[in-house]
Amino acid sequence: MSTWGGPVDVTLTGGRVVTPDGVLESGWLAVRDGRILAVGEGAPPDGPTTDVSGSWLVPGFVDIHCHGGGGEAFTNADPDRVRKAASAHRRHGTTTLLASLVSRPVPEMVEQIAKLAELTQDGLISGLHLEGPFLSAARCGAHDPAILRPPDRDSVTKLLAAGGGAVRMITLAPELEGAVDAVRLLVDNGVLAAVGHTDGTEAQIRPAIDAGASVATHLFNGMRPLHHREPGPIGALLDDERVTVELICDLVHLHPTAVRLAARHAGTGRTVLITDAIAAAGVGDGVYDVGGLEVRVVDGVPTLAGGGSLAGSTLTMDAAFRNAVTSCGLSVVEASQAASTRPAALLGLSAQTGELRAGLAADLVVLDAELRPRDVMSRGAWVKD
Template sequence: MSIPTSGSTSATYQIVNGRIVTPTQVIDNGVIQVENGIIRYAGTAAEAPAFSPALSSALQADSAQQGTDAAATVTTYDAAGGLVVPGFVDIHVHGGMGQDFMDSSPEVLDTITSFHASQGTTAILATTMTAPHEDIARVLEQVHAYVRADRMPGAQVEGVHLEGPFISPKWPGAQNPGHIVLPNVEWLEEWHAAYPGLIKQLTLAPEREGALELIRWLREHQITAAAGHTDATYEQIMDAVDAGLNHAVHTFNAMTPLHHRKPGVAGAVLGTPAIHAEIIADGIHVHPAAVSLLAQLKQDHNLILITDAMSAAGLGDGNYMLGDQPVKVINGVATLPEDSGTLAGSRLTMIEGFRFLIEKAGLSILRASEAASGNPARQLGIYDQTGSLEAGKRADMLILDEQMELKQIFIKGNEFVYN
């Protein structure tokens, strides 16, 4: 297994000669200054202030103790005209490198988060499957302990996304239909009491009995209520929006489609600004034209790139598991073994999805960056900390070359190296 490590440089440095992607513009010949892992300046070279870590009292004290010159410790990275973008935030991902979040342990979590960090993801939601109560509870226990230990070497786990088990048996996708149950507020109350703030998103079928009550509870507790694996009508989705639903998982997949007389879930997602729309931009789950259409309609911070990656991400064709469901991967496409028409997650990475949005769906670099970083950070409520290159935010950043290949990765200011 590859071992993730931090780079040898300190978390105080500057990046020069980059095309800096800010929330509002791409700045040519830009500069980013980072001090103690926090962005202090992101803008033009011409307007950049004089930069020396000697301005930091902490660094001054450390330098004095070691008998060194603080200014001499400044490292400069040359982006060589490449893009500098905020780290990606993946809110819907099941695993990678042969591991699944449903099997969470410190080692499994290290493996998954380090692999996805190597692909540009700096913040992540551990996503579960439709499973029995005790299996979900065990994942929550493991992830809670992992986050509290505060030793995450890769993508920072910001919480858990529960995908199910309150979904529709008519649209299970690759979820195990034997574990589907009706919405149960008591389960959420139990888990929230045990692990307050850990659950960030719940995917459910809004048409199921008890769903509206659960949606109201979720919104009262600042948890994203998401429609997915659902047989709902357009009208049922709008009722759910009134109750607090504000998100749709893997738009177009595992939901009632758009028809001119029956708009369905897809129609409700397309036409309702209050619904933030996830998209798997791999050219397998959704045609590029449909991705482009969705992007044209979701221009108010409500388009979100996800991977929905499962354990095969980072590996080749073969047989894998998604939760307790066997999956086959042939020519890079993951499906159920006996049903090649049912997609079972993906092998997508965020850097691949970012490039797809630009090269295949026609989004601008700004829009693609917003979908991959800013919008999911906003939906998670962590946009004040990460998701954009602005002063005061933690230095979660990627340097890309002219072909938009990853060159360097920084998480909380530290260079991330994946050996």
């Protein structure tokens, strides 16, 4: 498990620094008191320096859809187990993370939410994402279809109340009874409404977007396929400028061409890389429990034991970033915006993290020439094993 040292005062020099204004080819970044003091080229400010020549400096990754890692799932809300899961991803550069919960009966989810909400206060996690239980049984994926249900106002209100502001996003299927009203309720409470695990037609998706749904949960996966005579959710979500699209860039859930087409159409302002990781991330093959369903991981690919449906991923954000660049044709700057800047903005955290600029938290990843993490800094402290 990674541990936290204290914040360090240091200036990183000689690296290629990805800033909001472009890449500083031989730049420096000064860290003081846990924050970025300044970023520039030429002579660095006085103080201790560390040479990172040959490396990239990118903002710490922001994962808005992650179910666990390090052998632990966020459904196990014990603080030590949550810390182990979050630490597994932090070592791979994820400095900001939403804990995602899979579909369970509402009373059980209320209990999970209440426990996890307490852990948002120390920054271990930055909030909660509820993937269900308001999903389509026809596109349930690795969610127990027996648990899925329409989003009545009382249930949505109970889930939000349990978090006391910690619930940041809820995924639902717009074709379900009451779903559009639920979207309005979420938006009125400052919660992101996401469209996913849906069998809806384009005509059923559009009203949810008009009501305020602004995220496409793992676009392409868990939804009616795109067809030239019925665009369905993929066409509606990808084509609407109000919607940010999540992409699982593990090269299993999506072919590189699909990633490239979606990212090019949505652009940097609407594209987000996610992991959708389960407990197996950072651990390896084996048998795992996901929302009460048995999942087998073989060669790093999780599938339901009985049905063969993909059941999340074993992805980490550094691998998603690397895949986006090396296999899908995104530039390092574009991948950085999708892995850090855009998701931070989506969560309303742009004044705190997501970019390498003065005044923000010193959340950053030092990547080697092959885009693999060399070092990770979170709030000015080096993350160490």
